[in-house]
Amino acid sequence: MLNLKTNDRIENQPVIVRQISKKINQNGKEYYSLQISYGIKNYDAKIWNSNIGVSEEIIPGSVVNIWGVVREFKGNLQIHIDKILHISNPSSDLLEKITPSCSLEEDKLAKRLAEIIGTIKNEYLNQLLNNIFSSPDIKEAFYKKAAGVEIHHAYTGGLAQHTIEVAETVIQLCKIYNYIDYDMAVAGALLHDIGKIVELSNFPENKYTTLGRLLGHINIGTQIIEKYTSQINKFPEDVKLELQHCILSHHGSLETGSPVLPMTLEALVIHNADKTSAELNGFYLAIQRDVKNDDWTDYNNTFKRYIKKS
Structure with a gap:
């Protein structure tokens, strides 16, 4: 430090x-x-x-x-x-020393991801998740990329940390609201930001790639789902469509970048879990980054407010 x-x-x-x-x-x-x-x-x-x-x-x-x-x-x-x-x-x-990084080690993130996937009983969703996260290209990028350029989880391992936070939140909400389809909601949570493995470049650069700017992680994510479901024999079309809807709608509104609004219970719970993880970490990062010599951060343009540090 x-x-x-x-x-x-x-x-x-x-x-x-x-x-x-x-x-x-x-x-x-x-x-x-x-x-x-x-x-x-x-x-x-x-x-x-x-x-x-x-x-x-x-x-x-x-x-x-x-x-x-x-x-x-x-x-x-x-x-x-x-x-x-x-x-x-x-x-x-040197790069490891100066690059911002997640406080959680990669093996711990990978272990928890595997545990969460293991709770999904739908055989098609379970196979899809295992195929995606065991793919060498996806696996390597998933634990190295950030979840954002500046605002939230903007450090190595941030994408994996954010993804697991969203899934953990969805799991808890499913316990409270037992009418939510657990398998679909948790699978959608684990895949909602998978397009960021392509949208963002590696550190220390960590900026939007050309493909990321032109298509965005939401569209890239639905393409990844299309690719990997096509490799599973008789993958149900309705399950694929609902999963893609969870990805397409997870920003919650047209104004914030979702092509469609959440129209299923599972899409709605993923959106709210995503928003919670992003905003809490965004606040935390604003506090950690701030170098003002008092108890408040400088005015934060993202959240449009000052943030109390202690």
């Missing part, structure tokens, strides 16, 4: 560049504005001296070493960079 304080001097510090842009101040002088990260923390940074050599290789997702000093600006920490050097081939150890 990089815990910085006002007036700290930074020497040869590796960080990930999240954003970088050249701007012009009121006096017509050029400067660079950056957002950099180390682990879960994001920092605002500036290069006021435009004569400092900024390589063309320094783009969002690149790993760099920086030198500079920490200042305070409007209650927030701001790093004034004196020197910045691109790291061409960062080692796996």
